[in-house]
Amino acid sequence: MKQFKSIKRTYGAFVNAGIQDFIAYKASFFGFFIGEIFMCFVMYFIWKAVYASTGRTDFMGFSMIDMMVYVFLTHISGFLIQTDATFSIASEIKDGSIIMRMIKPVNVDLSILFFEFGSKIMIITCVFVPVMVGLEIYRYITLGYVAFKLVRLILFMISISISYLLSFYLNLIFGYLAFYLLNIWGFGVLKEELIKFFSGAVIPIAFFPGVVRKVFSFLPFASLTYTPVMIYMEKYNGMKLIFNLSLQIVWLLVFIGLSRGLWKWAEKRLAVQGG
Amino acid sequence: MIRFLKLYRVFVAQFIKNLMEYRIDFLTGATSFLIGQVTNILFITIIFNQIPSLAGWKYYEIMFIYGYSLLPKGIDHLLTDNLWNVAYFIVRKGDFDKYLTRPINPLMHVIMEKFQFDALGELITGIILVIYSSIKLKLTPGFGEVAVILITIVFGTLIFTSVKIACCAIAFWIKRSGSILQIFYMSSDFARYPITIYNKGVRFIISYVIPFAFTSFYPAAYLLRGGNGILCAGKTMLISTVIFGISIIIWNRGISAYESAGS
Numbered sequence: 101m102k103q104f105k106s107i108k109r110t111y112g113a114f115v116n117a118g119i120q121d122f123i124a125y126k127a128s129f130f131g132f133f134i135g136e137i138f139m140c141f142v143m144y145f146i147w148k149a150v151y152a153s154t155g156r157t158d159f160m161g162f163s164m165i166d167m168m169v170y171v172f173l174t175h176i177s178g179f180l181i182q183t184d185a186t187f188s189i190a191s192e193i194k195d196g197s198i199i200m201r202m203i204k205p206v207n208v209d210l211s212i213l214f215f216e217f218g219s220k221i222m223i224i225t226c227v228f229v230p231v232m233v234g235l236e237i238y239r240y241i242t243l244g245y246v247a248f249k250l251v252r253l254i255l256f257m258i259s260i261s262i263s264y265l266l267s268f269y270l271n272l273i274f275g276y277l278a279f280y281l282l283n284i285w286g287f288g289v290l291k292e293e294l295i296k297f298f299s300g301a302v303i304p305i306a307f308f309p310g311v312v313r314k315v316f317s318f319l320p321f322a323s324l325t326y327t328p329v330m331i332y333m334e335k336y337n338g339m340k341l342i343f344n345l346s347l348q349i350v351w352l353l354v355f356i357g358l359s360r361g362l363w364k365w366a367e368k369r370l371a372v373q374g375g
Numbered sequence: 376m377i378r379f380l381k382l383y384r385v386f387v388a389q390f391i392k393n394l395m396e397y398r399i400d401f402l403t404g405a406t407s408f409l410i411g412q413v414t415n416i417l418f419i420t421i422i423f424n425q426i427p428s429l430a431g432w433k434y435y436e437i438m439f440i441y442g443y444s445l446l447p448k449g450i451d452h453l454l455t456d457n458l459w460n461v462a463y464f465i466v467r468k469g470d471f472d473k474y475l476t477r478p479i480n481p482l483m484h485v486i487m488e489k490f491q492f493d494a495l496g497e498l499i500t501g502i503i504l505v506i507y508s509s510i511k512l513k514l515t516p517g518f519g520e521v522a523v524i525l526i527t528i529v530f531g532t533l534i535f536t537s538v539k540i541a542c543c544a545i546a547f548w549i550k551r552s553g554s555i556l557q558i559f560y561m562s563s564d565f566a567r568y569p570i571t572i573y574n575k576g577v578r579f580i581i582s583y584v585i586p587f588a589f590t591s592f593y594p595a596a597y598l599l600r601g602g603n604g605i606l607c608a609g610k611t612m613l614i615s616t617v618i619f620g621i622s623i624i625i626w627n628r629g630i631s632a633y634e635s636a637g638s
Contacts, residue, residue, distance in 0.1 A: 131554020135561035149430040149572040290407035297414045
């Protein structure tokens with residue numbers, strides 16, 4: 101309890117700063133958000149045409165409503181797990197301002213993490229809740245009954261929290277690597293595209309042929325958005341659910357270990373010039 | 376105009392030198408845009424393994440439309456990428472003053488300053504897709520078709536550039552318009568697929584409000600299915616000229632409203 105209080109005292113300020121930052125730059129966030137919503141609607145129309153062309157109600161195990169939940173939830177999950185860790189760490193290492201984090205009695209990664217918590221709180225209230233309500237109303241209207249289950253939402257929240265931490269540490273590692281490259285922006289886009297592809301954001305992993313699907317679902321990228329979305333959609337049940345949640349945790353631990361190791365290594369070699 | 380081209384050569388030469396120095400950067404940038412496109416193509420391919428046609432369009436026709444949409448988008452991306460910087464940072468930081476003090480048209484200067492080679496990722500994918508799907512569809516373009524291709528690519532590029540100029544100019548009033556630009560730019564995603572799959576509202580918007588459909592679907596549909604080539608090229612020219620005119624008016628008003636930011 102005492103320890104918790106001290107963490108709260110130390111990092112509470114970072115959470116606050118994160119909220120302030122989000123409010124200051126809300127315009128640019130909503131720009132991206134509306135852009136993503138456009139993309140969701142493009143997908144909506146494509147899938148509508150696809151289902152109309154097949155004449156079936158089922159496409160590789162997904163109904164039209166499933167597909168819509170998948171498309172919107174995947175995009176929203178993308179926002180929930182999105183992190184600027186790569187960029188923060190890479191640019192701070194480059195311009196030397198990382199030293200400001202190192203001389204404070206806080207953990208470098210935790211201070212960035214808590215800063216981001218602030219913006220996540222805002223995203224959940226401003227984006228996640230309204231979109232989910234809209235989605236559930238859509239489901240209710242098309243299905244004629246309430247498909248929403250509280251247990252699934254709670255499981256989803258647990259799973260997406262692990263996803264976020266995983267994404268954070270994955271990005272932190274990318275950040276340490278970006279140290280060697282100058283085009284952090286290009287590198288970031290490349291990373292985003294790869295993650296999008298391997299995590300099933302464009303094509304559900306279930307649509308890939310046999311072996312590819314098996315490999316993809318074991319990779320850490322599937323643990324990012326695919327697992328929580330599948331849990332919410334009740335595609336993962338029983339043992340499969342427990343297995344996939346555990347897989348998420350295993351990957352998380354691996355990446356925390358890796359990033360700590362890399363940081364120790366980088367810390368020794370870091371030379372900050374000027375001031 | 377000759378002076379402009381001369382200057383442009385100097386700027387490009389400068390930029391190529393820069394590029395030679397940061398070769399890996401260029402590779403990462405171009406590869407990232409390439410991978411983005413390849414993912415989308417895989418998506419279409421996987422869907423088409425299950426269905427024979429999408430709203431009446433066959434696989435290679437969809438590929439052709441998709442590839443065609445990348446050509447004007449890619450050329451615009453290659454040439455006018457600096458507008459993004461103006462919208463996001465340059466006006467906000469007060470750095471725009473620099474352009475106003477030079478003896479060149481500020482808009483020309485902004486555009487000339489940067490040559491974005493990342494765009495080659497999109498352009499190359501587009502060219503490959505268009506050529507490959509034309510072979511598969513046994514398209515044999517005659518003189519008329521080639522003319523339509525050239526006209527629509529040039530004026531399609533102008534549509535992209537105009538939308539960017541207009542959104543970018545908003546920054547002169549509100550200091551930062553990157554997100555507005557982002558929204559309008561992303562709406563071009565609708566034009567990558569046959570617009571017949573959309574409902575009337577969306578179709579109207581991407582044809583006449585933010586006319587991205589004229590950069591890809593209309594010309595591609597003409598080349599695939601035939602129709603009135605002169606009407607198709609003419610409409611594209613007319614619409615892009617109108618939108619370009621509007622964007623220049625907004626830009627000029629913006630410049631006169633511009634007050635330097637920063638200290």
